[in-house]
Amino acid sequence: MAGSAAEQRLTDPERIWDEAATRLRAEIGEGPFSSYIAPSAVRADASGRLVLVTPTAYARDWVRRNALRRMNELWLGLDGLSRRLDVRCRAEFGSPAPAISGSASQTQTPAAHPRATVAPVADGPRAVRAAGLQDRLTFDAFVEGPGNAFALAIAKQTASWAEGHFNPVFLCGPYGHGKTHLLNAIAWEAQRLRPNAKVIYLTAERFLSTFVRAVQDRQTAAFKESLRSADMLLLDDVQFVGGKSSTQEELLNTLTALIEDGKRVVMAGDKPPTAMTDIEPRLRSHLAAGLTCPVEPADRMVKLAVARKRFEALGRLGLVSGEARPEVLEQLVDRTPGSVRELEGAVNTLAASAGQRLAELTADEASVLLGAALRGGPERRITVDEIQKTVAEHFNLKQADLLSERRTRIIARPRQIAMYLCKQLTTRSYPDIGRRFGGRDHTTVLHGVRRIEEMMPADDQIARDVETLTRKLRG
Structure with a gap:
């Protein structure tokens, strides 16, 4: 009707x-x-x-x-x-x-379902999202190019549950060029082909934090069973387990159990397993024992296709109208020389600003709308030492106070803010940040980061401090 x-x-x-x-x-x-x-x-x-x-x-x-x-x-x-x-x-x-x-x-908040971090894909789309997958990261949305064609072919083969597969598969390459996209795509396709299979996707950081929580709650048996009963395990950002022996030991045992049982394992990291010096030799050997697939930076043609495809996806959501002009796409690509992820961020910024005017937008207008997003060149590299000095100065402390054992509130909260900023503004892992804060354990850093994340939406002063410090550090 x-x-x-x-x-x-x-x-x-x-x-x-x-x-x-x-x-x-x-x-x-x-x-x-x-x-x-x-x-x-x-x-x-x-x-x-x-x-x-x-x-x-x-x-x-x-x-x-x-x-x-x-x-x-x-x-x-x-x-x-x-x-x-x-x-x-x-x-x-x-x-x-x-x-x-x-x-x-x-309902269905993380607090209500603390084990959603290792939720099986077979539990349905709602559980998949809780496990960290993104709906839009599918094979159809992935743009193939010379630098990722081999990895894409192996990813599709793995997702198809084909016999004679390589195990484990390790995707390696720089940040923001498609490794996470491929892991997500494998999970979605594997679920579609075998709805009853247990497919688990999680980041190494989530593996670490969930394992620590399981140890604290005396639930390690349940943690191990949840992972080792998987038909397929997809683990992202493996480099973040570097420097912590107990977590690496548990990961090694999990991988051994799954591979010996014929289950499929796909992992991703920022460098080949043989170059991961923070990872212990036994685990490094297991990571390198399968097939290593490079995911290289996208070339200009691939980036143009990525930008075009992202605008099309935003159009289907009703966020933009029409197609971006070729010169607008070219300017986006030429002035966003970093990763594909950074390019998508610039596309999102332009879409939010242009809205239904996208098709009318000229290259000059796009440049004005994007502003800082199209300054060109990679962002200035921020160091842990710089963060510590800036935070100490902001709170009228000495840098040594942040590294000390003192736990008074006047020092503990700035220290947690500094740890949070290190996690947000650098590529350092939790263990690495801990070492730079007076040799602290990675769980202390994890707790500090989570505490600030929890406080920011509810505490305006904390939010203002973090925002001010972020602006100072980014210049």
């Missing part, structure tokens, strides 16, 4: 928000949703305008920058009264906002 779509539009804000939030969660991912959207609530102000009330100004600003536009698109597509959402923090709105939302914002 012609009127069926209109009849399905809703007027009850609670039902609209429940549906819109569910879709938004799927698009932006579990982490950002849980940090910034789930703690917020939709309320009506004195004039009757609907407002998303966030707990802090930092969360409000994040929503405005990253989610409000898409949130309103989803809302308007469902609301029979064509209302729009505004966003304000709790201090601006007044009294605390009781949540009107239902399951979308208040």
